[in-house]
């Protein structure tokens with residue numbers, strides 16, 4: 564199983580032998596070519612059997628049982644040749660790296676990789692870098708403003724079940740925060756959190772392309788917590804969720820307070836891969852100060868679904884990309 568958590572995250576530190584095996588595996592994989600996403604994912608899936616046993620086990624266990632932190636941190640991945648940090652997410656640099664290939668194999672161990680046409684050009688891998696024009700925005704390209712606590716794609720029924728943040732280059736000031744549904748249920752004694760009293764808007768990063776959504780621009784009403792009290796799920800977005808109910812608004816503020824008090828944090832460093840269980844944990848990020856000189860923080864982000872069939876109606880040609888209007 565995974566080592567005992569240092570800062571509360573379940574951690575698996577890779578050995579030199581693990582790294583050696585991963586380099587051999589990924590050297591046999593072609594770099595990602597977006598037109599052949601399905602073939603690429605199938606090749607990645609074929610490689611799952613050759614993963615180091617303890618890595619495969621940690622990923623499979625996390626997919627099955629999650630972890631007390633709602634995260635799994637793998638450390639010491641071979642990053643390969645490190646490209647300079649691009650100035651925004653339009654150049655798709657990360658998808659050609661060794662780290663992206665490792666993420667593909669890990670993602671196909673957890674479930675299946677999935678992409679969203681309305682975000683990041685529908686790519687399986689997104690360059691998550693600080694962009695000057697977005698410095699103060701509530702998107703993954705922001706930096707100078709704290710990225711508020713959220714479920715990834717709180718607004719969407721087809722949101723990913725896991726997100727994977729692979730670090731090519733870290734920033735000592737950029738802390739990734741997480742809080743579990745269990746922590747919320749334990750610390751916020753508000754039965755109202757289980758009632759469908761909130762609506763949520765669509766993420767800014769999905770609205771940039773001017774798409775029209777079949778489900779409209781306001782979704783809900785939904786509860787913050789659902790499932791069973793022993794293993795609750797959470798959907799939350801500090802920036803986009805609202806309620807007309809007074810008690811609901813008070814409970815919502817309590818969740819943000821608990822987040823500020825109880826959140827776990829991790830500063831992603833090169834070779835780290837943080838897997839977040841998007842059903843059971845919320846995440847956010849501190850502000851940091853990029854230099855915009857090619858040496859800034861560079862994270863490759865990708866998404867995983869536990870059930871690709873559930874979104875079949877929304878993926879034209881049974882590919883990996885969910886059509887914009889279905890988001």
Ligand SMILES: O=C(O)CCC(=O)C(=O)O
Nearest residue numbers: 703710715739847848864
């Ligand atoms: O930059 C981070 O560490 C997290 C950003 C984020 O919210 C995301 O990748 O979805």
Ligand SMILES: [Fe+2]
Nearest residue numbers: 713714715846
């Ligand atoms: Fe996020």
